Structure formats: C-alpha cells, structure tokens
Amino acid sequence: MNNTLAVYPGSFDPVTFGHIDIIERASRLYPNLIVAVLGNSAKKSCFSLEERTDMLRAVLGNKKGIEVDSFDGLLVTYMRNKRANILVRGLRAISDFEYEFQMALFNKSLDDNIETVFLMSRAEYSYVSSRLIKEIAVHGGDISSFVPHIVVEKVHEKLQFN
Numbered sequence: 001m002n003n004t005l006a007v008y009p010g011s012f013d014p015v016t017f018g019h020i021d022i023i024e025r026a027s028r029l030y031p032n033l034i035v036a037v038l039g040n041s042a043k044k045s046c047f048s049l050e051e052r053t054d055m056l057r058a059v060l061g062n063k064k065g066i067e068v069d070s071f072d073g074l075l076v077t078y079m080r081n082k083r084a085n086i087l088v089r090g091l092r093a094i095s096d097f098e099y100e101f102q103m104a105l106f107n108k109s110l111d112d113n114i115e116t117v118f119l120m121s122r123a124e125y126s127y128v129s130s131r132l133i134k135e136i137a138v139h140g141g142d143i144s145s146f147v148p149h150i151v152v153e154k155v156h157e158k159l160q161f162n
C-alpha cells in the first residue's frame with residue numbers, strides 16, 4: 001500500500017480543466033492527495049478562498065483519496081505539518097519552467113525531504129490559464145471549453161457584481 005501523501009498546491013483562481021486533469025492524473029500516482037488552495041492573505045485573487053475551495057469541491061465531488069484544503073504561509077511548513085513530502089505541479093510550456101524550477105529549488109532548500117514532481121500538461125490544456133480565462137470572460141468571450149460549467153456560472157456571476 002502506498003501511504004505517500006502528495007500535495008497539489010495552487011491559487012485555483014478559478015479551477016480549470018487543466019488543473020482537473022493534473023489532479024486526476026496525480027491521484028492515480030498518489031492515492032492520497034491534498035489539493036491545497038493558497039489562502040486569501042497571500043496573493044490578490046479574484047475569487048475568495050471560500051469561493052475557490054467551494055468550486056474545487058463541487059467539481060471534484062467526493063473522489064476517494066482527494067481532499068481539498070487551504071493554506072497560508074510557506075508551503076513547506078504546511079506540508080511538514082501534514083507529513084506530506086510529494087509536491088505536485090503541472091508544467092504547461094517552457095514559459096512555466098523558469099518559475100517552477102526556481103520554486104522547486106527554493107522549496108528543496110527550505111526542506112530537503114520535499115520532492116517536487118512535475119506532470120506535463122495535456123497538449124489541449126497547455127495554453128489554458130486562470131488569468132487568461134478571466135480576461136476572456138471580462139471581454140465577453142466563451143470560456144466553456146476551458147472550465148467546468150459551474151465555474152463558467154461563477155465567473156459570470158462575479159463579473160455582474162464587479
């Protein structure tokens with residue numbers, strides 16, 4: 001039995017099909033997976049922490065072995081408290097590499113027990129980003145190929161009240 005606990009951290013502002021694909025593939029490799037959402041105080045986000053975690057929970061349902069949680073502060077501290085040592089990240093394109101490489105090395109130097117594992121994004125999601133999805137929606141574009149239906153609704157709701 002593989003008892004390894006893996007963490008897939010991110011802003012998920014909002015969750016996209018690209019994230020969901022990584023979550024599904026990571027949970028096949030690591031049957032115990034925490035999807036860890038970066039808290040409100042850390043980074044300016046469009047959706048509140050509660051909205052982001054609610055969307056993830058709605059989209060993922062009750063999948064066995066997948067938990068949605070949130071964290072603030074250093075990711076390595078959160079992982080240490082959870083006794084998790086696998087950090088999963090998705091890599092879309094070369095442009096992601098530099099930032100991801102830097103983060104992985106910093107995290108490794110902060111805690112040598114942590115191993116960052118990268119999953120390559122599927123080609124069809126390799127250009128999908130939460131930031132551009134919001135931009136497309138603001139300008140009236142169709143985002144339904146990139147995010148689940150419930151997220152499309154939440155994005156439109158958010159735009160109405162902004």
Ligand code: PNS
Nearest residue numbers: 009010011012038073074075103106107
């Ligand atoms: O989805 P994102 O915004 O690319 O995810 C970035 C995230 C949440 C993984 C990163 O910002 C993070 O780990 N933040 C927590 C603070 C931290 O530990 N920073 C040091 C990383 S080197």
